[in-house]
Amino acid sequence: MKLFTRYNRILIIISLFGLLLIGFLFYKMLVYYLDQQIDHDLVEEVMEVKEYSAKGNFYKSHEFEDLVVQYKKIEKANPSSSYGDTLFYNPLKHRKETARYLRTELELVGKPYRVLVIASKFERQEQIRNICLIILIPVMLLFALVLLVNRILLKKIWTPFEQLLKNITAFNINHERPYEPVEMPVAEFRQLNKVLVELSGKVKSDYNEIKLFTENASHEMMTPLAVINSKLDNMLQSNVLAKEDGEILVELYKATSRLTKLNQSLLLLVKIDNNLLQDEEKINLKSLIEEKQVYFQELISERNITVESTLADVSISASRSLLEILINNLFSNVIRHNYDGGKIEINLETDKIVFANTGHNKALDPEKIFDRFYKDNASEGTGLGLAILKQICNRQRYQLDYSYYQDLHTFTIKFNHQ
Amino acid sequence: MKILIIEDELGLQRSISQYLTCEGNLCTMASNYAEALDRLNSYDYDCILLDLTLPDGEGLQILNYLKRMNRPEGVIIISARNALDQKIEGLSLGADDYLIKPFHLSELNARILAVVRRKSANGDRHIEFNEIRIDLDAKEVLVSAKPVYMTKKESDLLLYFVANKGKVISKSAAVEHIWGDDADMADSFDFIYTHIKNIRKKLTDAGSSDYFQSVYGVGYKFTEV
Secondary structure (H helix, E strand, C coil): CCHHHHHHHHHHHHHHHHHHHHHHHHHHHHHHHHHHHHHHHHHHHHHHHHHHHHCCCCCCCCHHHCEEEEEEECCCCCCCEEEEEEEEEECCCCEEEEEEEEEEEEEECCEEEEEEEEEECHHHHHHHHHHHHHHHHHHHHHHHHHHHHHHHHHHHHHHHHHHHHHHHHHCCCCCCCCCCCCCCCCHHHHHHHHHHHHHHHHHHHHHHHHHHHHHHHHHHHHHHHHHHHHHHHHHHCCCCCCHHHHHHHHHHHHHHHHHHHHHHHHHHHHHHHCCCCCCEEEEEHHHHHHHHHHHCHHHHHHCCCEEEEEECCCEEEEEHHHHHHHHHHHHHHHHHCCCCCCEEEEEECCCEEEEEECCCCCCCCCCCCCCCCCCCCCCCCCCCHHHHHHHHHHHHCCEEEEEEECCEEEEEEECCCC | CEEEEECCCHHHHHHHHHHHCCCCCEEEEECCHHHHHHHHHHCCCCEEEEECEECCEEHHHHHHHHHHCCCCCEEEEEECCCCHHHHHHHHHCCCCEEEECCCCHHHHHHHHHHHHHHHCCCCCCEEEECCEEEECCCCEEEECCEEECCCHHHHHHHHHHHHCCCCEEEHHHHHHHHHCCCCCCCCCCCCHHHHHHHHHHHHHHCCCCCCEEEECCCEEEECCC
């Protein structure tokens, strides 16, 4: 939920509840006050009844007074009185109205009577309604005004914040362009902006340092690897090697080879990161894939893997070295993670390229497979092949997706034709 | 053949010299810029192996020197740096080839042979081993003057073995020679066997002797029977 919406929602809920509560209390107070007044009038009426009776008369209400006085003879007068709400028929207006009554028993003109005085509440209720409306309408208007001002003000205040968000989203650690600061009138935002500028600078320099470190470390390892490799080559020339020595040499060659490959992959990642491969040209993908298929033919036929390919005649403009690595990695991946007698499907269309392979495992975790050094234990690869694939796609702004459907691990690369 | 090895890593220097010293090859070593200049001033060589990162001066300066002096030696740069621009700079300064560390000595040997052949005055673009003759440009294989059809990979591989005749070549080196190092499959060497088998069959069918020997399961040797 947006801050703005949330703020408004809370404000409206609290205001409405407050308004209802205050309105309810206000109304109750008014009603109570009104009843008190009417009751007071009723007592005065009873006084008048008594005064009239002292003169030997029965008091009759005036016609204009919405008031009724009833007398009823009783055996004996108990000096008590009670108030209450009732409905009565207003003979003047010929309709029923709500009213207050006062019931009391009195000795009138020497005889006991039950006197009932009823006064209509109608006029007073009308008054209350008017008072309530007079207060409620301006309050509601004020409330609406506050909401409106809030909306406009908040929108205005948060505009630079939204720009800030946009800039953070646009910030890419790989791009040369630094984080763009925003002009901020609000102190807190200004501070946030300042922190972000500093943070982005720090992140960038740290990242560059790590890249440099990776690059240097990998390079430094190449010379000792060259020594090991050359010593192995010389050792192999010896005439006195036993069969077991041969096996050891095979293992040593494999390990050295893997270490070399790992180093080369790390260097390649840094190189793609640094955007050093910019040999952009028009490339015919169909012939590139066909060429690479021949290149990998031994590996494919050795494992009895069938390749089904449907290749459209597609040319795209991209870095040749990057695309070659891309296709190489796709091929090595679908071959490496296949089983003997498995299948590879290659589809090339104008806007995408799809490599699918049968494999041992169930679906892989699409969140993780493109991470560096993510691999299943059985794999003897470097764990960098797919990370390089991802990196190249990022660099070329291609969309890379993995899915698992009908026992096929499928890698789809969507080109972004500008 | 006289070869000058300019390399500051002594272990590597010794290995290269040990591998290359045979059949009339003579290796001289230099570990720094000054030593290298000293050697170059005193002698002529057929091929120079040059490490670009020397302790007391950039290897590129030696290239500059060779170019200035119009020296005829073939130069192969051996470098741990895989940077494209460095490679281009080195080649434009007159280097004949560029080999990235780590490399197999058999690969280095084959490159030296190719460079020296290319540089040689008589323009002999063939390599011969008894009845086998390989055309270096067309990659054509002839056995007793009769052409033998081979795929590009097969003739490449045969050439590689002939260039390193008498040496054991590991499967790892053979795979890397043919598939380069972008192929992420350093762990599967065994299919090289199929290629060797095919080459052997084609050669013996054409009447050649079988010069391939399997060695300890590690690799193969192409040698006189």
